[in-house]
Amino acid sequence: MRAVTWQGRHKISVETVPDPEIVNPRDAIIRVTSTAICGSDLHLYDGYIPGMRAGDIVGHEFMGEVVETGASSTLKRGQRVVIPFTISCGQCFFCEKQQFSACDNSNPSETRNASELMMGHAMGGAFGYAHLTGGYAGGQAEYVRIPYSDVGPVIIPDDLADDDVLFLSDILPTGWQAAVNADIEPGDTVAVWGCGPVGLFAIQSALLLGAGRVIAIDHFPTRLALARKHGAEILDYTQVDIREALAEMTGGIGPDACIDCVGMESHGFTADNILDQVKVKMLSSTERIHALRQAILACRKGGRLSIPGVYGGFADKFPLGQLMEKGLTVKSGQTHVQRYAGELLDMIREGKFDTVSLISHHAPLEDAADMYRHWHDEQNLYTKIVLKPGLEKGAVSARQELQHA
Amino acid sequence: MPRHKTDLPDPLLLAAAGAGIAVLATGAALWQRRASRGRREEDEVIATDAPHWTLGKASPRALFGKSVLINRPRADLYAAWTPERFPEFMENVVSVDDLGDDVSQWTIKAPAGREVTLVNRITERIEDESIYWQSTPASDIANSGEVRFTDAPAGRGTYVSLILAYDPPAGKVGRIAAKLFPREPEVQARRDLHRFKQLMETGEVTSNASPSARSSESPAKPHI
Numbered sequence: 001m002r003a004v005t006w007q008g009r010h011k012i013s014v015e016t017v018p019d020p021e022i023v024n025p026r027d028a029i030i031r032v033t034s035t036a037i038c039g040s041d042l043h044l045y046d047g048y049i050p051g052m053r054a055g056d057i058v059g060h061e062f063m064g065e066v067v068e069t070g071a072s073s074t075l076k077r078g079q080r081v082v083i084p085f086t087i088s089c090g091q092c093f094f095c096e097k098q099q100f101s102a103c104d105n106s107n108p109s110e111t112r113n114a115s116e117l118m119m120g121h122a123m124g125g126a127f128g129y130a131h132l133t134g135g136y137a138g139g140q141a142e143y144v145r146i147p148y149s150d151v152g153p154v155i156i157p158d159d160l161a162d163d164d165v166l167f168l169s170d171i172l173p174t175g176w177q178a179a180v181n182a183d184i185e186p187g188d189t190v191a192v193w194g195c196g197p198v199g200l201f202a203i204q205s206a207l208l209l210g211a212g213r214v215i216a217i218d219h220f221p222t223r224l225a226l227a228r229k230h231g232a233e234i235l236d237y238t239q240v241d242i243r244e245a246l247a248e249m250t251g252g253i254g255p256d257a258c259i260d261c262v263g264m265e266s267h268g269f270t271a272d273n274i275l276d277q278v279k280v281k282m283l284s285s286t287e288r289i290h291a292l293r294q295a296i297l298a299c300r301k302g303g304r305l306s307i308p309g310v311y312g313g314f315a316d317k318f319p320l321g322q323l324m325e326k327g328l329t330v331k332s333g334q335t336h337v338q339r340y341a342g343e344l345l346d347m348i349r350e351g352k353f354d355t356v357s358l359i360s361h362h363a364p365l366e367d368a369a370d371m372y373r374h375w376h377d378e379q380n381l382y383t384k385i386v387l388k389p390g391l392e393k394g395a396v397s398a399r400q401e402l403q404h405a
Numbered sequence: 406m407p408r409h410k411t412d413l414p415d416p417l418l419l420a421a422a423g424a425g426i427a428v429l430a431t432g433a434a435l436w437q438r439r440a441s442r443g444r445r446e447e448d449e450v451i452a453t454d455a456p457h458w459t460l461g462k463a464s465p466r467a468l469f470g471k472s473v474l475i476n477r478p479r480a481d482l483y484a485a486w487t488p489e490r491f492p493e494f495m496e497n498v499v500s501v502d503d504l505g506d507d508v509s510q511w512t513i514k515a516p517a518g519r520e521v522t523l524v525n526r527i528t529e530r531i532e533d534e535s536i537y538w539q540s541t542p543a544s545d546i547a548n549s550g551e552v553r554f555t556d557a558p559a560g561r562g563t564y565v566s567l568i569l570a571y572d573p574p575a576g577k578v579g580r581i582a583a584k585l586f587p588r589e590p591e592v593q594a595r596r597d598l599h600r601f602k603q604l605m606e607t608g609e610v611t612s613n614a615s616p617s618a619r620s621s622e623s624p625a626k627p628h629i
Contacts, residue, residue: 017617023614024612072608089606113592137617
């Protein structure tokens with residue numbers, strides 16, 4: 001089959017690789033019909049995630065059709081399914097507590113030592129995301145082996161198009177969990193850093209969960225326009241001092257909840273971020289946490305900080321004293337996709353989420369290398385890319401230019 | 406009003422202060438060590454609740470242990486811990502043959518296609534609680550061990566603890582044994598225990614077997 005592979009920093013290639021096989025009774029194999037490139041794939045692309053090996057198949061947002069099932073899979077051939085990016089057994093202590101991304105069985109014994117050493121405990125398994133999370137092949141491929149297929153996959157009714165439901169695999173539940181973790185109270189002001197796909201879903205989710213207003217922060221005009229379209233007030237950090245603006249918009253107290261949808265590769269030309277860039281280049285730091293610092297300083301006293309943004313290790317100049325003195329509550333973590341996918345599918349059917357406006361491009365799987373480059377270099381134009389296996393190379397379609405509101 | 410310029414501390418002074426702190430810290434550590442050595446019998450240290458195999462490991466006999474939480478009742482796990490099932494979750498165990506009278510012969514994979522034989526006798530069984538064993542003189546490697554099953558709190562299942570001791574043998578077998586338990590013997594116990602957990606909780610041993618663009622790997626076999 002054809003598959004998108006990571007070959008090194010900024011090196012992505014589409015290769016012919018062996019087809020996956022059923023190896024355990026609960027496995028299934030799906031033929032991929034749609035597979036998106038995620039913001040967190042950029043962390044792999046930029047070489048920020050340890051534990052990648054040349055030749056790894058990437059991708060963790062995908063859906064398709066069941067083509068083969070193991071003896072105890074509950075899926076049936078021909079069913080359309082969205083696959084959660086987190087691999088979860090459903091039966092360990094963590095899965096029973098609905099903390100699916102902390103599954104204690106999905107990271108196999110061969111790979112768990114590395115993350116146990118780095119994080120203190122082995123991380124749960126995930127598709128296409130380095131050997132720290134189990135070394136499973138990803139979904140930017142024609143076929144994928146799905147472990148524990150009786151627990152994860154979300155069965156999709158035929159009347160819903162791929163684009164409507166694809167993001168149940170990661171970014172919709174991730175944005176939803178980010179808002180849930182912000183413990184929103186009716187009328188709250190919620191600030192969201194980053195208007196990428198997760199930020200856009202966090203905005204929609206915060207409003208659905210009762211926020212009075214959402215203030216979104218970014219600097220790409222297209223992404224800010226999408227945020228406004230979804231109901232947020234918007235701030236461009238190249239135009240204002242974000243902390244001053246947030247304070248002035250909230251009578252000086254700051255937002256009740258702050259959501260960091262940026263993660264380890266903050267943009268911006270503030271002094272702290274430039275120093276972070278230098279330190280990361282010199283391998284003396286693993287992340288650039290400018291957005292997170294700003295969120296902690298901006299948040300109101302006793303407020304809540306939700307961190308869906310991905311971080312990999314030890315941060316520099318983390319404002320711990322500010323966090324403590326202000327009495328912030330922090331919630332974070334990889335998404336418990338299996339916990340939210342069912343109710344979110346219902347909400348999609350009820351029209352509560354706009355899941356398609358953010359898609360800027362549909363492209364053939366064969367064009368993945370170009371698409372990664374665009375996704376990395378042109379974040380204003382490329383707001384979400386969906387890859388389609390089987391399309392002729394070069395058959396890229398872009399959505400109409402978004403009107404700046 | 407003119408702004409006062411604050412003098413930065415002299416770098417030499419800073420270095421001297423740093424060296425002073427280091428000397429103090431070393432002195433304190435030495436003093437503490439001498440104090441603990443000079444402790445009299447009646448000042449016996451308090452017995453804590455730490456599992457005994459995690460306490461000071463000065464014995465020449467390699468002793469290690471590992472505990473894992475398994476979300477199943479104690480009796481189920483005790484019943485599943487049988488020699489017939491060991492090859493399902495013990496990575497290096499090729500086969501376990503029952504020689505009768507609670508003695509079993511273990512064939513274990515060793516590097517370069519060789520095999521090591523262990524002959525162990527179960528010395529004690531406490532129903533649903535623990536199993537103890539000890540090697541016989543016929544064993545290539547002298548070893549003993551214990552597996553314990555205790556109820557985890559709040560209905561979380563069972564803590565399973567595997568405690569092993571072995572005499573690192575000399576000679577050819579010793580070299581094989583050293584490779585068999587690479588660097589850290591705990592690694593193997595931990596891996597096997599996690600496979601047991603996977604098998605008991607999910608019904609299968611978790612595998613990341615999947616394709617890659619590395620020609621050395623099979624899509625049907627797990628990889629590191």
